[in-house]
Amino acid sequence: MAEQVSAPILEVEGLVVRYGTRTAVDGLSLAVRRGEIFGLLGPNGAGKTSTLSAVEGLLRPAAGGVRVVGRDAALEPLAVRALIGVQLQASSFQAELTLTEILRLYAGLYGLELPAGELSARLHRAGLDDEAGKRYKQTSGGQQQRFSLLVAMLHDPPLLLLDEPTSGLDPQARRQLWAQIERARGEGGSILLTTHSMEEASAVCDRVAIIDHGTLVALGTPAELVEQHRADPRVLRAAHGDVTLEDVFIGLTGDEIRD
Numbered sequence: 001m002a003e004q005v006s007a008p009i010l011e012v013e014g015l016v017v018r019y020g021t022r023t024a025v026d027g028l029s030l031a032v033r034r035g036e037i038f039g040l041l042g043p044n045g046a047g048k049t050s051t052l053s054a055v056e057g058l059l060r061p062a063a064g065g066v067r068v069v070g071r072d073a074a075l076e077p078l079a080v081r082a083l084i085g086v087q088l089q090a091s092s093f094q095a096e097l098t099l100t101e102i103l104r105l106y107a108g109l110y111g112l113e114l115p116a117g118e119l120s121a122r123l124h125r126a127g128l129d130d131e132a133g134k135r136y137k138q139t140s141g142g143q144q145q146r147f148s149l150l151v152a153m154l155h156d157p158p159l160l161l162l163d164e165p166t167s168g169l170d171p172q173a174r175r176q177l178w179a180q181i182e183r184a185r186g187e188g189g190s191i192l193l194t195t196h197s198m199e200e201a202s203a204v205c206d207r208v209a210i211i212d213h214g215t216l217v218a219l220g221t222p223a224e225l226v227e228q229h230r231a232d233p234r235v236l237r238a239a240h241g242d243v244t245l246e247d248v249f250i251g252l253t254g255d256e257i258r259d
Contacts, residue, residue: 007034007070008031008032008033008034009033009034009036009068009069009158009159009190010032010055010066010067010068010159010192011031011066011067012028012029012030012031012051012054012055012064013064013066013067014027014028014029014063014064014065015027015028015029015054015061015063015064015065015066016028016061016062016063016064017047017050017051017053017054017061017062017214018062023214024047024050024214025047025050025051025054025214026047026213026215027063027064027215028047028051028064028211028214028215028216029064029216030209030216030219032159032190032191032192033190033206034158034190035185035188035189035190036185036190036191036206036207037181037182037185037190037191037193037204037205037206038190038191038192038193038205038206038207038208038209039193039194039195039201039204039205039207039208039209040052040192040193040194040208040209040211041194041195041198041201041208041209041210041211041249042194042210042212042253043212043253043254043258044258045258046211046213046214047213047214047215048194048211049163049194050214052161052163054066054073055068055073055084055161055192056073056081056084056086056161057073057074057076057077057078057080057081058077060074061074066080068080068083068084068158068159069083069158069159071083082155083157083158083159084157084160085152085153085154085155085157085159085160085161085189086152086160086161086163087145087148087149087151087152087160087162087163087165093136093147093148093151094136095135095136095137096135096136096137097135097136098133098134098135098136099132099133099134099136099139099147100119100123100132100133102136102147103119103122103123103150103151103154104119106151107119107154110154110155112155120132122150123150125150125180125183126149126150126180127146127176127180128143128146128147128150131143131147140173141168141169141173142169142170142172142173142174142176142177145165145166145169145173145177146173146176146177149165149177149180150180153187153189156187156188156189157189158188158189158190159189159190159191159192160184160189160190160191160192160193161192161193162181162191162193163194164193164194164195165177165193165195166178166195166197166200167196174200178200178203178204181193181204182204193205198244198245198246198249201222202222202244202245205222206221207220207221208220208221208225208245210225210249210252210253212252212253212254217252218248218252222245225245225248226243226244226247226248229243229251229252230243232248232251232252234251234252235247235248235250235251235252236251237251238250238251238255239251
């Protein structure tokens with residue numbers, strides 16, 4: 001008897017996103033498996049943000065579509081948003097409220113009744129016990145990023161979208177957030193994250209997709225992509241010593257700076 005394979009948590013099929021005459025995403029297809037940490041990599045302007053917006057149901061694609069747990073993001077945007085937790089790159093909460101007060105506020109918005117013990121337990125798992133009574137503005141950048149991820153996970157969504165979650169963090173804070181992302185996966189979540197850090201993609205992601213000009217350039221595990229492209233002349237020109245995922249990324253997308 002053949003082994004059953006569960007349906008992907010996220011399916012992006014032939015996605016096309018246009019802004020006027022400009023095509024931001026051009027026929028992109030990919031799938032995120034259940035329990036997977038999936039990295040979406042690409043230069044600035046490659047279509048990452050537009051893809052995330054389509055997944056969230058914030059825009060209607062010109063063609064193709066997105067399904068989250070089998071639901072169409074364009075046809076059922078509210079239902080899909082309830083299945084997703086979003087941690088934005090520049091998350092900002094009410095500066096004068098304490099972390100506990102913010103958690104209670106967002107729990108209410110989600111229609112959740114979380115007792116004090118449960119709120120404390122969630123803060124503990126995020127390593128924020130000592131900050132529970134602090135105002136948001138009194139916490140560090142790393143603490144704010146961990147708290148933002150905690151809020152995104154508050155309603156136990158099956159899919160988390162993380163937009164450059166460790167941007168601007170020091171190595172210690174970055175490692176702490178990586179551990180929190182791994183715990184989210186361990187608790188049954190699937191994660192789609194964008195990052196410009198090839199170290200992060202290699203350390204955290206099960207698979208990565210490299211996109212450029214709105215199209216899929218490469219897809220696989222970090223190790224697979226290095227192996228598949230190590231002999232590519234473009235990658236060899238970018239390499240300094242052993243070929244890395246960053247060399248593959250630069251070789252396939254070019255070395256020009258994009259704003």
